[in-house]
Amino acid sequence: MEFPSNCKYTKDHEWVRVEGDTCVVGITEFAQSELGELVFVDLPSAGKSVSPGSTLCVVESTKAASDVYAPVVGTVAEANAALKDSPSLVNTEPYTGGWMVKLSGVAKGDLDKMLTVDQYKELLKGRI
């Protein structure tokens, strides 16, 4: 499984990557493999304020709906409209085409508190 080193991670299997002024958020390859093929992603509207623990998106497989939590405090700048027609991009390209939300107004200090790739891999030890 792949876990890019230019991302920060949460214990709930979200990743964040800084791109210019915004932070791109998605779920990890491990998360998508646990969920199975997605058939629907419920995305937030631009402008929505989120904070850790609040639901950012809902991802649904044929079997179940699961929450994706906001990893940091921020405001939704954009959601990945491509997931409306192709939710399975989250499965096939979890770090690229399957991104979910871009957040603006994220504090650097919040990002520093997130897990590094090595810490995230340590968390998955014995599970992959």
Place this chain on the structure above:
Amino acid sequence: MEIATEIQRTVLFDVHCRLGGKMVPFAGWEMPVQYSGVIPEHVATRTAAGLFDVSHMGELWVTGPDALKLIDSLTCNKVAAIQDGRAQYNAIITDSGGIVDDIIVYRFGPERFLICVNASNATKDFEWFKSHNTFNATVTNASDEYGQIAIQGPRAIEILSKITAKVPERSFSFTEDEINGSDVIIARTGYTGEDGVEIFCATSATEKLWERLLEVGKPLGLIPCGLGARDSLRLEACLPLHGHELGEDISAYESGLGWIIKLDKGEFKGKSALAKHATGSPRNLIGFYVTDAGIARHGDSVITSDGTKIGTVTSGTKTPTVNRALGLALIDSKFSAIGTKFNIEVRGRKLAAQVVATPFYKRPKV
């Protein structure tokens, strides 16, 4: 009633793990929810063939001079109408007309019947038959003695015919044969909406039979399928699931099982309660499409535009073949006409939905 028991494993547990099956608890059993993925497994069953471990299902034998009378006294379909070598879908009925379990009854002879029951209900059903057995009949719980494998899909029969000459010809008929040196019962039944069979075999012979079917079937597109695909396949075909569309608190008429209720067959448990629903029940099981973006699921509330609750979703997902968010709901029968619009409360949002004709999927006639 949920009876807490230790989780059980079918004889194929190690095989599932070797095949990459993702194991989850279901009805007291640790079962594969998927191997390669719910969607590819669903599609393979609709286009080629799928192999399912259904060894968790229960098997009861009812034998003796009054075997038929005992089963007929506790179920709503006409057991006396079954011929030797044929099977019948039936249901065990409570005094209030609800369903203890939905079952398939196989007639081997006038005094010998096999009943296939749901995994989670095997012990309850066995006790039910025993406690109501005032007849000259013997009830045996043989669930531990049998493994069960389903092979389903348009190529299932072609695959099966590579390992047996005794393919049961008609739907709901069965044959007996010996495969890999072990006795099997082959029934032309299933739970996917496709053609195919369910094979009962000795527990000890299950692994060899599974491997053999997979070996001869692989070149024809057969793949192992988990409970996830089994559920999406049966939902598209509108085959009810106990604990969802069926239960002791839902009348058999409300569950849409009027076609197996034979009020003219003589006395049986629950008959007088069912008779009251024969010309119309307060609730109906309906099929719906979600017309907004989103997926309704089991337990979600069905509401009118003014917010009044009129029912509950019993099963719902977005299924691979129909490729729509769809489901079944038990609702106030006043709202059950095809075309009726209502809302479904999904995770705090209201999604528009509409009653549609069922089944959602019907296999093409060959």
